[in-house]
Amino acid sequence: MEEILEILEKNSRYSEEQIAVMSGKTVEEVRSVIAECEKIGVIAGYKTLINWEVTGKDIITALIEVKITPQRGVGFDKVAERIYKFDQVKCCYLMASSGFDLTVFIEGKSITEISSFVTEKLACQEYINATATHFVLKKYKERGIVYKEEKPKEREDIFV
Incomplete structure (x- = not known):
């Protein structure tokens, strides 16, 4: 789970497929982890950093x-x-x-x-x-x- 969160924290625009490749997990595992983290509040939101x-x-x-x-x-x-x-x-x-x-x-x-x-x-x-x-x-x-x-x-x- 931590690895997926670290990848998302660096760039939340990565697709589930890209995160799966980067983390060595299946797309379904990535999708499940993200959904659960959103549900329990570990992922609090997604925001774009603008200069x-x-x-x-x-x-x-x-x-x-x-x-x-x-x-x-x-x-x-x-x-x-x-x-x-x-x-x-x-x-x-x-x-x-x-x-x-x-x-x-x-x-x-x-x-x-x-x-x-x-x-x-x-x-x-x-x-x-x-x-x-x-x-x-x-x-x-x-x-x-x-x-x-x-x-x-x-x-x-x-x-x-």
């Missing part, structure tokens, strides 16, 4: 550290749930051994839009004690994929 910088679309990404007072009986979960339900939130993680409890990644069209989100929707919530916002200037690698800038190849001079 928006290449398209020219302006998207600003920010990492926000959030300090929370845990709630009795539910800890950080209820506050995290309120946060991750916002459309702007792309990732939300509970952290250990840091000065902050949650790390939240959000996207917006501008720094102003992200600042408004932090001040008007995030920092003002009950149980949130502090936030620290860090803006992503450039993405080099995301989810195992390296973003490369394709530069036109220059022709080499040939001397005879």
Whole structure:
């Protein structure tokens, strides 16, 4: 099962036939493993990783550290749930051994839009004690994929 999942994680566009060849399993075994993993939530979804910088679309990404007072009986979960339900939130993680409890990644069209989100929707919530916002200037690698800038190849001079 792990081998099939690792193949899918690298490229979810592989067909069941390709995965079968790569893993040494039958197509039916691959189909069965994938169906079971989808059913029990091991495969949480399929998403395409887009390098928006290449398209020219302006998207600003920010990492926000959030300090929370845990709630009795539910800890950080209820506050995290309120946060991750916002459309702007792309990732939300509970952290250990840091000065902050949650790390939240959000996207917006501008720094102003992200600042408004932090001040008007995030920092003002009950149980949130502090936030620290860090803006992503450039993405080099995301989810195992390296973003490369394709530069036109220059022709080499040939001397005879």
